[in-house]
Amino acid sequence: MALSLPAADPSYFRDVRPLLQRQCQGCHQPNLKSSNLDLTSYQGVKEGGKRGSAFGLLVPFLTGEMKPQMPLGQPPLAPEQIELVRNWVAAGAKDDTPAGAVEGPALGAPTVYTQPPVLTALAFSPDGRMLAVSGNREILLHTLDGSQPPRRLPGLSDSILSLAFSRDGSLLVAGGGVPARFGEIQFWDLPAGELRRSVMLTGDTVFGVSLSPDATRVAAGCTDNSVRIVDAVTGKELTKMGAHENWVLGTVFSVDGKRVVSVSRDRSAKLTDTATGAFQENINLLRGELAAVARHPSRDIVVIGGEDRYPYVYLMDRPKNMKIADDSTLVRKLERQNGAITALAWSADGKRIAVGGAAPEVNVYDADTGARVAACRGHSAGIYSVAFSPDSATIATGGFDGTLRLYDAATGALKKAFVPVPLEKATAGAGGAQ
Numbered sequence: 001m002a003l004s005l006p007a008a009d010p011s012y013f014r015d016v017r018p019l020l021q022r023q024c025q026g027c028h029q030p031n032l033k034s035s036n037l038d039l040t041s042y043q044g045v046k047e048g049g050k051r052g053s054a055f056g057l058l059v060p061f062l063t064g065e066m067k068p069q070m071p072l073g074q075p076p077l078a079p080e081q082i083e084l085v086r087n088w089v090a091a092g093a094k095d096d097t098p099a100g101a102v103e104g105p106a107l108g109a110p111t112v113y114t115q116p117p118v119l120t121a122l123a124f125s126p127d128g129r130m131l132a133v134s135g136n137r138e139i140l141l142h143t144l145d146g147s148q149p150p151r152r153l154p155g156l157s158d159s160i161l162s163l164a165f166s167r168d169g170s171l172l173v174a175g176g177g178v179p180a181r182f183g184e185i186q187f188w189d190l191p192a193g194e195l196r197r198s199v200m201l202t203g204d205t206v207f208g209v210s211l212s213p214d215a216t217r218v219a220a221g222c223t224d225n226s227v228r229i230v231d232a233v234t235g236k237e238l239t240k241m242g243a244h245e246n247w248v249l250g251t252v253f254s255v256d257g258k259r260v261v262s263v264s265r266d267r268s269a270k271l272t273d274t275a276t277g278a279f280q281e282n283i284n285l286l287r288g289e290l291a292a293v294a295r296h297p298s299r300d301i302v303v304i305g306g307e308d309r310y311p312y313v314y315l316m317d318r319p320k321n322m323k324i325a326d327d328s329t330l331v332r333k334l335e336r337q338n339g340a341i342t343a344l345a346w347s348a349d350g351k352r353i354a355v356g357g358a359a360p361e362v363n364v365y366d367a368d369t370g371a372r373v374a375a376c377r378g379h380s381a382g383i384y385s386v387a388f389s390p391d392s393a394t395i396a397t398g399g400f401d402g403t404l405r406l407y408d409a410a411t412g413a414l415k416k417a418f419v420p421v422p423l424e425k426a427t428a429g430a431g432g433a434q
């Protein structure tokens, strides 16, 4: 997204607000007020933090005149961006937010649902006792035995498109954002359920966020065609990989965490070195746009899928004596689905692959033979998210119909179906807020 040049009459709404959202709200937001400062709203800037109103503090902290220089731990803003803030403050720091414009999430107010949200991401905790589910501007943590009401983890992103737990269950990573405004990676401390960090990336939603096996790094697919690797401890961007020619919708690390496979609308699945960002090779022959990728739990084999409806199982590595661009690393092509593929999962025991997409069903395959072993039916609309429980016995599925379904992975029998958010009754005629 191009930033506007410093205008003679700088606007908070048009110029300053998007800049603060991109660069600052990761640390200065209602959930995580570094120095007690919330920069997500005009009101927050005005009220300021520990040192009082932020109007007079923005520029000195941006230039480094006051320390530590902001944005903390990141390169300073470009001179013209600082100039823009300076001009806005000099012109009286006016709020020109148009009446009715949505100014981020309402502070502290939990999302109210009058209809089920699209379920775009799901993940089981490693002990199998919890299921994290995406909601609108929040994540819901359900206990699978239903012993407690779901915990709600509110964030800045309107939608959460990826969820991943660390192996020890102490960290939950979420990726998402607000289209054309920002992409975000959230790091939640568990079991406390506290936001440890939020990292803002690009000016658009991020896709296919995955966690390295040792939970030290996160990979994110971006609409600027890059894959970013972010340090999970410091939040710093370590590498930006730019080999794709279109949006990157999925990522997964290799077993040793040193490489990442990314899939894109440019139709390729690419293997990249995460330390150097060096592109290694295209894994697949180009067919349709790709939307999803999953890896075998302990081997460097991936399943990819997308537009052409076939799940393809590929070796990540090409034996040395093979020619580039042949298809000899293709291990297996699974059955054609009834719609484009949007979600893939590989069971923890390595034996099953689950495939979901535009058709209202999830098919389960024997990973060794490619035979279909189960079909999970009952959804009334397309699928967006699929996850196996850690014991590989259960599949959780979600999508456009907003109902979370749990199926027996061996038979496809439905075990449970529920709407994972608290639903309010829509007040007749009042058009209750979403």
Ligand code: HEC
Pocket (backbone or CB within 6 Å): 020, 023, 024, 025, 026, 027, 028, 034, 035, 037, 048, 049, 050, 051, 052, 054, 057, 058, 061, 062, 067, 068, 070, 071, 072, 073, 077
């Ligand atoms: C990685 C986290 C992080 C990011 C990103 C970040 N800040 Fe900060 N900010 C902090 C921390 C921590 C402090 C407290 C520093 C201290 O006082 O030692 C702080 C303090 C401040 C203060 C002083 C507030 C007060 O009253 O004490 C201002 C102003 C500020 N930041 C502005 C910004 C702006 C503007 C941006 C974006 C361009 C930004 N920050 C991005 C972490 C961050």
